[in-house]
Amino acid sequence: MNERNYWQRLGHRKLGRRQLLRASAKAGVGAAGVALVGCGDDDDDDDAIAQLPTAEEQAEQQAEQQVPQEVQQAEEEEVVTVEPSQPKHGGTMRVGLPGDAAHLDFALRVDIMQARNSNLVYSKLYTPKRGPIAPEVEPQVADGFPEYPTPTETIVNLRQDVYFQDVPPVNGRQLTAEDLVVHFNYITRDAEILAFNYAYEPVERVVPTDKFTARYELREPFRPLVDYFGDWYAGNLPPVEVLEQDGNLKSTAIGSGAFIMKEWRKEVGIFYERNPNYFDQPFPYLDNFEILVVPDASARLAAFRGGDFQYLEQFPTALVDSVRSAVSGVQEWPIDGWHQGFILQSQRWPDVRRRQALSRSIDRDALNEAIYLGFGKPSGPIPPMWGDLARPPETFENWVYDPQGAKNLMDAAGYPDGIDLAVKIGPYGGDYEASAEAAIASVRDAGYDLTIQTPVYADWIGDVYTAGEFDIALVPFLRPQLDVQTYGYYHSQSGGNFIHVADPDLDVLADGLRAAPTDEDYRAALLKFEDHLAEQCYYILDVQPPFWYFGQPYLRDMNPGIASYFWSNLMHVVWFDV
Amino acid sequence: MTSYIARRVLLIVPTVIVAGVLIFVLIRLLPGDLAVLMAGESATPEDVERIRENLGLNDSIVVQLGNWAGDFLRGDFGVSAWTGQPIQQEIKRALPVSLELSIGSMIISIAVSLVLGVIAAVKQDSIFDYGARVVALFGLTLPTFWLGVLALLVVSKYFHWVPPTGYTPIYEDPWTNVQQFIFPWLIQGFVLTGLTTRMVRSSCLEVLRQDYVRTARAKGLRESLVLRRHILKNAMLPVMTLIGIQLVVLVTLQLPLEQIFALPGMGRLLLGSVNFRDYEMLQGVIIVIALMIVGVNLLIDLLYGVLDPRITYK
Numbered sequence: 001m002n003e004r005n006y007w008q009r010l011g012h013r014k015l016g017r018r019q020l021l022r023a024s025a026k027a028g029v030g031a032a033g034v035a036l037v038g039c040g041d042d043d044d045d046d047d048a049i050a051q052l053p054t055a056e057e058q059a060e061q062q063a064e065q066q067v068p069q070e071v072q073q074a075e076e077e078e079v080v081t082v083e084p085s086q087p088k089h090g091g092t093m094r095v096g097l098p099g100d101a102a103h104l105d106f107a108l109r110v111d112i113m114q115a116r117n118s119n120l121v122y123s124k125l126y127t128p129k130r131g132p133i134a135p136e137v138e139p140q141v142a143d144g145f146p147e148y149p150t151p152t153e154t155i156v157n158l159r160q161d162v163y164f165q166d167v168p169p170v171n172g173r174q175l176t177a178e179d180l181v182v183h184f185n186y187i188t189r190d191a192e193i194l195a196f197n198y199a200y201e202p203v204e205r206v207v208p209t210d211k212f213t214a215r216y217e218l219r220e221p222f223r224p225l226v227d228y229f230g231d232w233y234a235g236n237l238p239p240v241e242v243l244e245q246d247g248n249l250k251s252t253a254i255g256s257g258a259f260i261m262k263e264w265r266k267e268v269g270i271f272y273e274r275n276p277n278y279f280d281q282p283f284p285y286l287d288n289f290e291i292l293v294v295p296d297a298s299a300r301l302a303a304f305r306g307g308d309f310q311y312l313e314q315f316p317t318a319l320v321d322s323v324r325s326a327v328s329g330v331q332e333w334p335i336d337g338w339h340q341g342f343i344l345q346s347q348r349w350p351d352v353r354r355r356q357a358l359s360r361s362i363d364r365d366a367l368n369e370a371i372y373l374g375f376g377k378p379s380g381p382i383p384p385m386w387g388d389l390a391r392p393p394e395t396f397e398n399w400v401y402d403p404q405g406a407k408n409l410m411d412a413a414g415y416p417d418g419i420d421l422a423v424k425i426g427p428y429g430g431d432y433e434a435s436a437e438a439a440i441a442s443v444r445d446a447g448y449d450l451t452i453q454t455p456v457y458a459d460w461i462g463d464v465y466t467a468g469e470f471d472i473a474l475v476p477f478l479r480p481q482l483d484v485q486t487y488g489y490y491h492s493q494s495g496g497n498f499i500h501v502a503d504p505d506l507d508v509l510a511d512g513l514r515a516a517p518t519d520e521d522y523r524a525a526l527l528k529f530e531d532h533l534a535e536q537c538y539y540i541l542d543v544q545p546p547f548w549y550f551g552q553p554y555l556r557d558m559n560p561g562i563a564s565y566f567w568s569n570l571m572h573v574v575w576f577d578v
Numbered sequence: 579m580t581s582y583i584a585r586r587v588l589l590i591v592p593t594v595i596v597a598g599v600l601i602f603v604l605i606r607l608l609p610g611d612l613a614v615l616m617a618g619e620s621a622t623p624e625d626v627e628r629i630r631e632n633l634g635l636n637d638s639i640v641v642q643l644g645n646w647a648g649d650f651l652r653g654d655f656g657v658s659a660w661t662g663q664p665i666q667q668e669i670k671r672a673l674p675v676s677l678e679l680s681i682g683s684m685i686i687s688i689a690v691s692l693v694l695g696v697i698a699a700v701k702q703d704s705i706f707d708y709g710a711r712v713v714a715l716f717g718l719t720l721p722t723f724w725l726g727v728l729a730l731l732v733v734s735k736y737f738h739w740v741p742p743t744g745y746t747p748i749y750e751d752p753w754t755n756v757q758q759f760i761f762p763w764l765i766q767g768f769v770l771t772g773l774t775t776r777m778v779r780s781s782c783l784e785v786l787r788q789d790y791v792r793t794a795r796a797k798g799l800r801e802s803l804v805l806r807r808h809i810l811k812n813a814m815l816p817v818m819t820l821i822g823i824q825l826v827v828l829v830t831l832q833l834p835l836e837q838i839f840a841l842p843g844m845g846r847l848l849l850g851s852v853n854f855r856d857y858e859m860l861q862g863v864i865i866v867i868a869l870m871i872v873g874v875n876l877l878i879d880l881l882y883g884v885l886d887p888r889i890t891y892k
Contacts, residue, residue, distance in 0.1 A: 103661055294840040303743050305734040
């Protein structure tokens, strides 16, 4: 960050011919141009980024229109013609996010900033394949897909051209099978609370068989392991040198990913530069990447409108029109978002008819139109983000809007006059809160009179996710592994079973999914699992909301999808067409 | 004078002790559990219990208070439960941002208020008076967050420009720093102008009716001299008190502007500490605020003596 210092930059500045020509042209423009320049950005910024024209650039354009012909010719001689469709290097991507990371250790509690940092800096064995749905992974630093010599062994081969970033104390050494052992030991250690470490529970140990090959020895057949290798959080591969130096990854992030973290300024932002030794050349295209902490949504929108930010994400549907009108030619991507719905504390809802009545009373189509302008997707028991692995709600009797049927079920369950309950809502705001209110209004038809309780975040986590202190709650959730939504949510032995389901039949089905030897077996097992969920209604999903992403007109190859949430497998391919 | 200052400085000690104990107890009455927050969504009750034990949250509140007080007396504010960073370091990072924001807006506010307030008083019930009072009224009623959003909206929509996002220290890049602060300074300065202008006006009106002002004029002194030496100097006493309070409040309560203009000041540090139930951080921040209040009050009291020779300290 040396060059961020103004005085040093001033000393290092070189005045080129182009600058001289521009300066002389500017001088002739007059007071109006000067006034605009005064409002503009810093002309000396070495990190000058490709943006929409700022006021200063507009002034320059006006100035250049008035330069003498010979000056223009001289300038034109220097212009390098680039095909607009050809990716090219250069530019600084600036993005605003609402909050800073508490720390940068992906193995501990995760948050919005930290997860994105991890995906820029680290690589994984496998990574979610870019696209509109999320069921597949593709090799990243792995050399091809794993081999399965026995049901309890998974062999992974590494690419031999992967090096860590050339930053002390790692200094650009090669990534080897020993790093897979370090990774496994770190994310499954007992010392601290780890995020989603239950994903690796079936793995007994990792044994390197040569420099670039490791064998994962399993306690039981565990087909989804390859998906967890591509996990947004737990899949990142850290170097042992940082762990030996700091004991954790809280403040130092060095990986083998596309961007090198240059500086983390608390509550200001994280600054990155291109990793010149990235194994997947010619990526990344961007020279620099900056994540700025901008808590206010309208300020982020203003920065996007002013050209200071290239990219906006996760805007509420209600603000979509504001963004569209803010920048001419803005690109937008309404991608599949998290899934959400009512979770019912199973031990307090023993009668299946009450659960089924609740599901039948939700008008998913109306909710989608009212809250998400029709861009959401009504959800069955497996959310639509899983593509053809998920069936739509109309497939299942209990997931079709049927207020009279719901009422009949409530009568049969002994609640002809309905029931009053408190529903817990997380403090997330935006579309989530609006859709919660709509869903709650919808279920009144069946006699459910739900009163909203919005606890502070700590109590929300404690009551809903940890202690199970709720009757009914409306939760948003997003994970890139289908195993989380099958075994993770519903198996009685799973650490992620915050619904507290204890259904022996479901346990058998979930175990069967993990052990399915082929894709066909897996699909067949999933159909049975889904049918059982649709009947039992433990987690009543309503509509899968869209996430709204916006980009400046000159962004290319962005195309975010649910698989690239948290920027996984995304930012290294993006380039500026300017 | 020296003994007075020494007594006031000594009084800081019990003030800080009382403030510290109050803060310590009140923070723990906040709903929400730090251990639960740290454990996150995938934790079991056993995990939460382990964190609670590690953080010493299972100790009695007296033991926790004793541990904290012992560290504090040794000059150790502790470390953030979340980041593991020393709290002094976090405060050292945020305080300059808030001070720069506060001092800049105070300068604007004082300069504008003095002019408007004095004109409004001297030209009472004239068009200037009404104009100044309307400006003051707007300053009092328009919230900073609304002005901030409006400012960004206008410049981004009509000039396709926004101030450089984030915070760059003034010693690194003064021009970028000024661009980042100019809107917060102007907005906060304008809002402060409302109250200060009214205070200056009412103080001046009161002094204008004093006998010594009439005497000064009867002696044939120039009006500018009367204004500067007899009116303004005496009218400044209550204004000084107000400015002192404003300065302390500004350092800690500029959260809306910090949020909108992405400035990492004390307001955001305070909010983050509350949101994350970072008890030690919150205690550290509030103790610093308490010290600032005591220090500024002392400074204002001493300035009274400078402004009004009749005030002496024994």
